[in-house]
Amino acid sequence: MGRPKPRQVSSRKQRRLHETEEIKLLDEWIHAMKPSSGTSPLAVPPPPPSAPVGCLPGGEGFSPYNGCKLFSQLPISQKTKDGLKVKYKEMSDIQRASLPHSLCGRDILGAAKTGSGKTLAFIIPVIEKLYRLRWGPEDGVGAIVISPTKDLAVQLFEELKRVGKYHTLSAGILVGGRDVKSEKERVNSLNIIICTPGRLLQHMNETPNFDCSQLQILVLDEADRILDHGFRAEVDAILGELPRVRQTLLFSATQTKSVKDLARVSLSNPEYISVHAEAVTATPERLKQLAMVVPLDQKLDMLWSFIRKHIKSKILVFLTTCKQVKFVFETFSKLRPGVPLKHLHGGMSQTRRILTCMMFAEAQASVLFCTDVASRGLDFPSVDWVVQVDCPEDIETYIHRVGRTARFTNEGRSILFLSPSEMKMLEKLQGTEPKIPIKSIKPNNDKLEQVSHRLASVLVQYPDMQHTAKRAFVTYLKSIKTKKDKEVFDVTKLPLEDYAKSLGLPVTPKLRFLNQNGKKGPFSVSVDDDMGEDDNDHDSSDRESEDDVLVAKESDSTKIKQKVNLLEDFEDDILVPKESERKLPENKDTELPTRITTKKKLKINPLRPAGTRVKFDDDLNVLPPLATIAEIDTGETVLDRSKVAERYMKLREEMKEQDKEDKILQRQMRREKRKKQKMKLKKWRGDGEDAVGSDEDQSDVDDAEKAASKRSKIYFNNGSDDDGEKAKKNVLDADRINLAEQEALALKLLSSMHS
Numbered sequence: 001m002g003r004p005k006p007r008q009v010s011s012r013k014q015r016r017l018h019e020t021e022e023i024k025l026l027d028e029w030i031h032a033m034k035p036s037s038g039t040s041p042l043a044v045p046p047p048p049p050s051a052p053v054g055c056l057p058g059g060e061g062f063s064p065y066n067g068c069k070l071f072s073q074l075p076i077s078q079k080t081k082d083g084l085k086v087k088y089k090e091m092s093d094i095q096r097a098s099l100p101h102s103l104c105g106r107d108i109l110g111a112a113k114t115g116s117g118k119t120l121a122f123i124i125p126v127i128e129k130l131y132r133l134r135w136g137p138e139d140g141v142g143a144i145v146i147s148p149t150k151d152l153a154v155q156l157f158e159e160l161k162r163v164g165k166y167h168t169l170s171a172g173i174l175v176g177g178r179d180v181k182s183e184k185e186r187v188n189s190l191n192i193i194i195c196t197p198g199r200l201l202q203h204m205n206e207t208p209n210f211d212c213s214q215l216q217i218l219v220l221d222e223a224d225r226i227l228d229h230g231f232r233a234e235v236d237a238i239l240g241e242l243p244r245v246r247q248t249l250l251f252s253a254t255q256t257k258s259v260k261d262l263a264r265v266s267l268s269n270p271e272y273i274s275v276h277a278e279a280v281t282a283t284p285e286r287l288k289q290l291a292m293v294v295p296l297d298q299k300l301d302m303l304w305s306f307i308r309k310h311i312k313s314k315i316l317v318f319l320t321t322c323k324q325v326k327f328v329f330e331t332f333s334k335l336r337p338g339v340p341l342k343h344l345h346g347g348m349s350q351t352r353r354i355l356t357c358m359m360f361a362e363a364q365a366s367v368l369f370c371t372d373v374a375s376r377g378l379d380f381p382s383v384d385w386v387v388q389v390d391c392p393e394d395i396e397t398y399i400h401r402v403g404r405t406a407r408f409t410n411e412g413r414s415i416l417f418l419s420p421s422e423m424k425m426l427e428k429l430q431g432t433e434p435k436i437p438i439k440s441i442k443p444n445n446d447k448l449e450q451v452s453h454r455l456a457s458v459l460v461q462y463p464d465m466q467h468t469a470k471r472a473f474v475t476y477l478k479s480i481k482t483k484k485d486k487e488v489f490d491v492t493k494l495p496l497e498d499y500a501k502s503l504g505l506p507v508t509p510k511l512r513f514l515n516q517n518g519k520k521g522p523f524s525v526s527v528d529d530d531m532g533e534d535d536n537d538h539d540s541s542d543r544e545s546e547d548d549v550l551v552a553k554e555s556d557s558t559k560i561k562q563k564v565n566l567l568e569d570f571e572d573d574i575l576v577p578k579e580s581e582r583k584l585p586e587n588k589d590t591e592l593p594t595r596i597t598t599k600k601k602l603k604i605n606p607l608r609p610a611g612t613r614v615k616f617d618d619d620l621n622v623l624p625p626l627a628t629i630a631e632i633d634t635g636e637t638v639l640d641r642s643k644v645a646e647r648y649m650k651l652r653e654e655m656k657e658q659d660k661e662d663k664i665l666q667r668q669m670r671r672e673k674r675k676k677q678k679m680k681l682k683k684w685r686g687d688g689e690d691a692v693g694s695d696e697d698q699s700d701v702d703d704a705e706k707a708a709s710k711r712s713k714i715y716f717n718n719g720s721d722d723d724g725e726k727a728k729k730n731v732l733d734a735d736r737i738n739l740a741e742q743e744a745l746a747l748k749l750l751s752s753m754h755s
């Protein structure tokens, strides 16, 4: 790069001057038009057409923005306006209500229905705040946006890039499943970070010089989820690292009302903005919602029939566990329903998840089987149907799931399958305030296509899938067992054998956590003593798993036990060998293993000094002390590099030695061979020399051979018409006769030629 030309310098200078001027004007505008705290432009009546925009004091509150509907009417920079105008012109209600407050630096607790445009309601203030502060690369992290899932973080990042296209702020995404080392290198140069709680905390703990002390604005998208039990430890640790003086924005469709939660994030005089608080329904108005009773063992028949009937639609299907998603996706794909199928769950790699989301977003007609990892925030355009095959855990989950359709101004439909024992959920949904208008319908069983026998034949044809089927069965029931709402989720009321059959399984897998042989009856529940609190394959949280290699203090034996069980039942992809590596029993068609891998129970040595760390391998076997050369690196056990290099050096030396020996042996063999050849040659020549006594070398042999070939040539060239074999014979014969005989022979030949 050469020196900047004077013209470039002056244009840069001009730009900077222009920016300074714009920022000054924006600051003045924001200050002069500050809306009164607690007012919403939506709550006061619109001004008469003759009144100038924003200048009408309302009766009870005053909001200068009460007539503003366009982004261009807000005190935001030209660069942001340019970024917005590609896709957006008019503001949505949540944007109209919250932006005037958030732009003047207030904390926000925002709630609005799914698909109502909450993302822009926090992306714009983030960009504007840093722009007005003239934030630059040397200022470090100025804004953090926390999302509960990686997929949502990716989507938020895309929106940030779109709106902030003309700004010079640097932004990055920090989520699990990406290369943490490269993240560490650039994390300190980022102005805006979009992240999941786990990965942010990892950087706070591990990345040298990672500094958030200058943070200006913190956003929690899906705030109720981020502040709930699942992320408690991480979020508390993160909040402890952040400066208390900052702007904080919390958004969700189902906002937290817990005072404790709000105290944790230390909001200062927040604006409570709930644009749909007065709404009759908690779900989007253009969403038509249905529910019907479907016995558990008929749910897949119903799903198959539904998909077959809607092959031209874009459908999102919610199941509870990763294994169910995997099973239904794989088996239905084999049965070819006539519409492209996709799947999305927390056990998939980040790249596959991004690719799946992109493909589903672009598809016209497609079915995406997913866990609750896709229930919050994801914005797939034009989803026609949301099908909930498994009952949602609670009302919030229902609202978020159905909210994947009927987004913004679009229409959409949803259907919920409830088994008879789950009917209490329908009552709860219908009884909530604001209302969730669900219409209960009866299934038309005449049109039900049976799929279970076809699934059984798929399992026979593809034995690897038997294990997936079994895991789908077990993980689903385990998730039911661990759900808190026992009025809805009662595993004892489920037809286990019929359910197993409906998955195509020939026998009902044994469930360790159910006392199937107990006194209380065939399927009475017993709390298994090794059932951990978090023991499920539930995929709602999408938390980065730190479980690949466990490091635990021995005294903490109960925690270890819980971890072991959590690991067993979490995504098996991490721990249990791949399907292809698993050995199935001989009689694959009729017999299924109830347990594929028997995991050794952990034995704790109480005599070890307290606080000594115990390391476990992927199969949860305690590693011998020497195995501590293993280190944890992005979830995979990798050998210590220096040890590996040392080992390779040794191997190389050993191989060199071996090579030397081989060469000597080879040389000896060649010598033996030559000796034999020479002896033969001598025999042929008949010179009677003692071959063994002579010290031959390669040149000896070569000379002898050359001589032989020369003679053969001479004979051949001297007009002998004999074929090659005869010529060779002549050579050999010639070798045997002496010189006098040869002369006599030559004379004979000459005389015969002349006569």
Ligand SMILES: Nc1ncnc2c1ncn2[C@@H]1O[C@H](COP(=O)(O)OP(=O)(O)OP(=O)(O)O)[C@@H](O)[C@H]1O
Residues within 6 Å of the ligand: 087, 088, 089, 090, 091, 092, 095, 112, 113, 114, 115, 116, 117, 118, 119, 120, 252, 253, 376, 377, 378, 379, 403, 407, 408
């Ligand atoms: N002002 C606007 N004009 C037109 N489209 C908009 C506007 N604001 C948002 N949208 C579009 O509406 C859709 C939903 O927006 P967004 O994802 O922000 O909703 P949300 O409220 O965050 O939903 P959820 O609660 O599910 O996370 C997106 O496709 C977005 O591009």
